[in-house]
Amino acid sequence: MSDMLVNLLNLPPLEPLVESLRVEGIVVRRPNSFEMTPLREYIVREFGTGWADEAAAGFANKPASLFIAIHEKKIVGFAAYDCTRRDFFGPTGVTSAYRNKGIGKALLIASLWGLREIGYVYGIIGGAGPKDYYVKTVGATIIAGSNPGIYTDLLG
Numbered sequence: 001m002s003d004m005l006v007n008l009l010n011l012p013p014l015e016p017l018v019e020s021l022r023v024e025g026i027v028v029r030r031p032n033s034f035e036m037t038p039l040r041e042y043i044v045r046e047f048g049t050g051w052a053d054e055a056a057a058g059f060a061n062k063p064a065s066l067f068i069a070i071h072e073k074k075i076v077g078f079a080a081y082d083c084t085r086r087d088f089f090g091p092t093g094v095t096s097a098y099r100n101k102g103i104g105k106a107l108l109i110a111s112l113w114g115l116r117e118i119g120y121v122y123g124i125i126g127g128a129g130p131k132d133y134y135v136k137t138v139g140a141t142i143i144a145g146s147n148p149g150i151y152t153d154l155l156g
């Protein structure tokens with residue numbers, strides 16, 4: 001899995017993405033520290049322990065370097081940045097029944113603005129899975145020679 005690079009100087013505005021979801025009853029915001037357990041349980045259930053552990057590191061940052069999407073008081077998606085490595089985006093995921101509604105993109109753009117606000121000019125999608133998605137949403141490009149990147153000598 002290669003890493004991808006995103007130019008943070010060309011990000012689209014976040015507010016219209018968040019507002020159009022809000023009209024559908026979906027809220028995108030940062031989690032509070034008192035929501036650490038429900039977020040962890042959500043990620044473990046939907047995407048596995050490894051991603052939950054990566055995201056947990058976001059609560060060490062202030063503000064938390066995380067965003068969640070909420071519908072009817074339940075988490076339906078999340079995104080983490082500056083967690084696994086500095087300047088990395090990810091992991092991220094949206095509950096399958098909620099995909100293709102713009103939630104993933106709003107979480108991604110919110111997080112990339114977060115990276116830009118702490119001073120980065122380029123963001124790194126660490127170990128990008130759906131590369132076409134990152135090309136389409138933020139014009140990401142594959143970083144040559146980045147596979148396997150940090151994902152070596154992994155635990156079994």
Ligand SMILES: CC(C)(COP(=O)(O)OP(=O)(O)OC[C@H]1O[C@@H](n2cnc3c(N)ncnc32)[C@H](O)[C@@H]1OP(=O)(O)O)[C@@H](O)C(=O)NCCC(=O)NCCS
Pocket residue numbers: 090091092093094095098099100101102103104105106126127128129130132133136137
């Ligand atoms: C990747 C993921 C987060 C996208 O979330 P989503 O809420 O479905 O994405 P959005 O609805 O915001 O999609 C935005 C655009 O990207 C497109 N898109 C979504 N998933 C895509 C994919 N896998 N490949 C290419 N394009 C994709 C959508 O069609 C949409 O296009 P549009 O703006 O023309 O309508 C979600 O599919 C997911 O949770 N996947 C499993 C976990 C995962 O792979 N995470 C990434 C790890 S690096």
